[in-house]
Amino acid sequence: MARLDDDLALAHVLADTADSISMSRFKALDLYVESKPDLTPVSDADTAVEKALRMTLARTRSRDGVLGEEFGVSGANRNRQWVIDPIDGTKNYIRGVPIWGTLISLMEGDTPVVGLVSAPAIGRRWWAARGLGAFAGRHQSNAVPIKVSGVRRLADASFCYSSLDGWEQTGRLSSVLDLMRKTWRSRAYGDFYGYMLLAEGALDIMVEPELMLWDMAALVPIVTEAGGAFSDLSGRPGVGGGSAVATNGQLHTDVLERLTPSGLHAL
Incomplete structure (x- = not known):
């Protein structure tokens, strides 16, 4: 150490x-x-x-x-x-x-x-x-x-994203819009800031569809050491997938399922 x-x-x-x-x-x-x-x-x-x-x-x-x-x-x-x-x-x-x-x-x-x-x-x-x-x-x-929130339900969660254009290009726009409707609040802070608010417990979900290594590498230790989860859209932990799904950990599986077009389901 x-x-x-x-x-x-x-x-x-x-x-x-x-x-x-x-x-x-x-x-x-x-x-x-x-x-x-x-x-x-x-x-x-x-x-x-x-x-x-x-x-x-x-x-x-x-x-x-x-x-x-x-x-x-x-x-x-x-x-x-x-x-x-x-x-x-x-x-x-x-x-x-x-x-x-x-x-x-x-x-x-x-x-x-x-x-x-x-x-x-x-x-x-x-x-x-x-x-x-x-x-x-x-x-x-x-x-x-700092530590992530303890929010357990999407209905109580604050959802953050960078923009909608990239999600449209990946064919997941309808999934993102559905997720936004299911959460308590949604805002597009973008770039590093949403991940840092997540690590502080001020919001609960941050997602981006297309990223480079330098966009993500510094974020992962901060989110995970604060108790959160960080993966790509397939659920693979880390920075190798070119996308990011960061959550407080409690919501991670549910968010991943809902960001998969075939994985939409009702609460």
Whole structure:
């Protein structure tokens, strides 16, 4: 565990660097934005953050691999690989919406063992390491343990999703709409934020149909160490399926069944 403590402390150092860079460019009049080949936006802040974090990791963890959204893979070590999303919520960032953050994870093989999400524009950070619990606060020095809710019925649950377009493309839109009708409340917070609210017990279900590894890796330790469940749409735990179903654990089986088009059933 001592090594994960060290790795988590380093993740906070990386987040401090990221926060300093991203906040200095947030709402900047000269922020430079271009479209990537997949037509998603990238700003000069995204690239500056990732470059800075890679430089720190090259000095402090030279034997570890790194995977970042903007610059791909470096290093050959797949047993220990840092995964970075320099700004999750870039569309929010470039429009001046404060819900965006830097996602930092350490993976051992295919398993995320350290996860940190820093959202400096709202003054909030969440983090966890395997076996060490999940926490939130402005920084490590004022950590508060977090845990998922104890909600057991869909009728009492708060349901969160990113958008409806992706669900339509996967042919599961009717399933999602049905699930929304069955729950107490539904909101589309999107990106990392819904998962963090889930880990804090403020909502109970968060789902997304299409994700990359850097979108998910930091979220898994936080959700699971807070007592929740995280799988893909097929129910396979972890980050390998390209989709995410995160719940407080109590609702996971029911949610998975309802997100399968043939699995709709009445309460």
